[in-house]
Amino acid sequence: MSNDINRMITDIEREVTYTSHMIGRKVLADRVMQVMSRVPRDQFVPPELRAYAFANGPLTIGHGQTISQPYIVALMTDLLELEPDYRILEIGTGSGYQTAILAELVEHVYTMELIPDLSDKAEHRLQELGYNNISCQVGNGYEGWQEHAPYDGIIVTAAAAYIPPSLIEQLKSRRKLVIPVGQAHMPQELVLVDKDAEGTTHTRILLDVAFVPLRQGLMEE
Numbered sequence: 001m002s003n004d005i006n007r008m009i010t011d012i013e014r015e016v017t018y019t020s021h022m023i024g025r026k027v028l029a030d031r032v033m034q035v036m037s038r039v040p041r042d043q044f045v046p047p048e049l050r051a052y053a054f055a056n057g058p059l060t061i062g063h064g065q066t067i068s069q070p071y072i073v074a075l076m077t078d079l080l081e082l083e084p085d086y087r088i089l090e091i092g093t094g095s096g097y098q099t100a101i102l103a104e105l106v107e108h109v110y111t112m113e114l115i116p117d118l119s120d121k122a123e124h125r126l127q128e129l130g131y132n133n134i135s136c137q138v139g140n141g142y143e144g145w146q147e148h149a150p151y152d153g154i155i156v157t158a159a160a161a162y163i164p165p166s167l168i169e170q171l172k173s174r175r176k177l178v179i180p181v182g183q184a185h186m187p188q189e190l191v192l193v194d195k196d197a198e199g200t201t202h203t204r205i206l207l208d209v210a211f212v213p214l215r216q217g218l219m220e221e
């Protein structure tokens with residue numbers, strides 16, 4: 001493990017400690033942290049930003065979008081409480097970094113991206129890195145991906161104006177959805193939705209976050 005990744009891991013652990021009263025855990029699962037130290041984040045950022053790839057912050061990836069902060073990626077992954085046989089839906093492929101983290105931990109990841117160019121590039125990058133358990137799709141995440149539903153977990157990596165009902169429908173019982181909720185350029189909250197055995201959902205607000213907006217379509221804004 002390079003020194004840079006070591007530093008990133010220490011930064012994540014420190015931020016988990018600072019925020020433990022909000023996120024309900026003092027440490028993240030070992031296997032999540034192991035994957036964070038294994039997946040080469042520098043392969044997911046534009047070449048001119050490689051020097052900053054292991055800093056604990058978001059970075060621009062073109063089209064006005066960002067690769068999420070490592071702490072947030074680790075936290076959202078941990079919150080899903082993943083098992084190896086899970087099939088996960090991700091909304092907002094972006095660089096594909098979060099997708100790769102998930103793909104290391106579960107059987108299959110279905111990932112949707114609104115911007116065709118980002119989806120194509122992420123798909124290519126993930127193939128080059130040897131992942132064969134990821135399906136990429138261009139589409140609007142507000143609708144989810146009905147074809148492969150229901151999912152063992154759903155993660156949204158852009159801020160939604162509201163929790164999309166189709167995502168709740170496409171989630172299995174006793175499984176979780178993690179999603180930032182809020183208006184663009186306004187404070188947003190990371191929300192953990194639990195669907196119980198009866199199919200009733202329970203939501204918990206964890207902490208303030210800053211994500212790019214989950215858009216209704218390419219023409220919006």
Ligand code: SAH
Pocket residue numbers: 065066067068091092093094095096097098099112113114115118139140141142157158212213214215216217
């Ligand atoms: N998980 C990504 C984060 C990318 S930022 C990473 O680790 O790099 C959020 C992404 O969501 C952007 O690429 C944006 O284009 C995409 N997005 C925005 N609205 C969307 C929508 N309605 N459906 C699918 N993707 C959307």
